[in-house]
Amino acid sequence: MKKIVLSLVMLAFLASCNENAKPKETKTTEETEVxxxxxxxxxxxxxxxEANIRQYSEEGTFDAFTKDIPALKEMGIDIIWVMPIYPISSTKxxxxxxxxxxxxxxxxVNPEFGTLEDFQxxxxxxxxxxxxxILDxxxxxxxxxxxWITEHPDYYTQDKDGNIVDPLNPETGESWGWTDVADLNYDNKAMRKEMTEDxxxxxxEQHIDGFRCDVADNVPTDFWEEAIPALRAEKDIFMLAESAKAELVPAGFDMLYNWPGLHTMNDIAKGEKTADAWNALKAEQDSTYAKGTMFMNFITNHDENSWNGTVFERYGDGVETFAALEYMTPGMPLIYSGQEYDMNKALLFFEKDTINKTKGKFYPIYEKLNKLKATHPALNGGKNAAAYEVLPTTADAKVxxxxxxxxxxEVYYIANLTAAPVTAKVDLEGNFTEYMSGKPIQMGATALELKPWQYMILVK
Structure with a gap:
């Protein structure tokens, strides 16, 4: 690993589109080898x-998280998405x-988390x-x-009486209920310029590697078409959109949220859809999205955990089965803070909470899955993803x-996506190793006896 020489220097604040704009943080890092x-x-x-700094540790600080970065590397993490680190409004x-x-x-930076130097x-x-x-x-x-609220009210969406409003649902014109925030007006080109500069x-100045963009499809696509090339003029960056809209890929985003995948897994786990719904979704995505479209696959994130329940509440005994599916399907798998520690609670969103960092069942599982993903071209999930081929079974609604x-x-995934035992033949022959257990397995004419939610990952 190349060493980074870090020194603190004072800089004049960046030019903005108006002389009254607040100066940005003046401390920056100078990297000679990066x-x-x-x-x-x-x-x-x-x-x-996904790093939830507030809840990751009892301290809830950058420093407490930084101490664990070498361990995340050993577990097989390649990209850290840090949830918003900026000062938080107290009004509303x-x-x-x-x-x-x-x-x-x-x-x-939010002083709750530490200083700019701590983030550096x-x-x-x-x-x-x-x-x-990457930053949220x-x-x-x-x-x-x-x-901007006081200095540039024209940067915000206003009602007929000139009052700034919270974000509205474009289809209904009604509030989303996000009353603690004010909606930005993208008809204002000066605001767009300042947003891009920030x-x-x-x-x-801080040498991050990209952004995860919150509710990216609520922002006009032409803003991203303007902003992303300007940002990439500085260096190659990774752009993740919190959206499944195909139009955001040609706008410059590298990866979309696989919301349809999450919802399909949830529905299968609840028994509202059958196993073949997954392959139907894959076929639909292949026909809808341009070749090379990349998805982030996940069974939870900060929103799902806090508002819709833990993975154990939503997937029951199938948690590991769907976690493995997240890795096996084309795309990039996500681990949310606490998943690796078998977290079985919904973290508070507006209050201090913490995860219990005790290694249990899932830490070694994620280590194995990360290693498999990193070392097998068959699991490539980017813009040149490995092929995905459906294997017929005698119980496609269940297996x-x-x-x-x-x-x-070649890597194979076979799973019983039901809460009952299943006997089924799979159209696959040969001798394999079941990756997670290390046991040999012969596939052929003999039907498989699969326990509830049992899955297998087969490698040559």
Missing amino acids: LAPISDSVLETATIY SKGSLGSYYAITDYTK ELVKTAHDNGIYV WVANHTGWDHV MAYWIK LAFKRSKEGD
């Missing part, structure tokens, strides 16, 4: 980790601490360990304490079976 910019080849084998806030997504300044150490430590860092970016709205600050292949490498 981790190579993220590339398409990295994305083929990568696993992403929810709970005692407020939402990470109600931002008062895009270019400063987080980025440096990640880069030293060969891990990329909230372009759709700000908190009510943002300086994003560029984190790339140029999901498919083959992934690339460059002569």
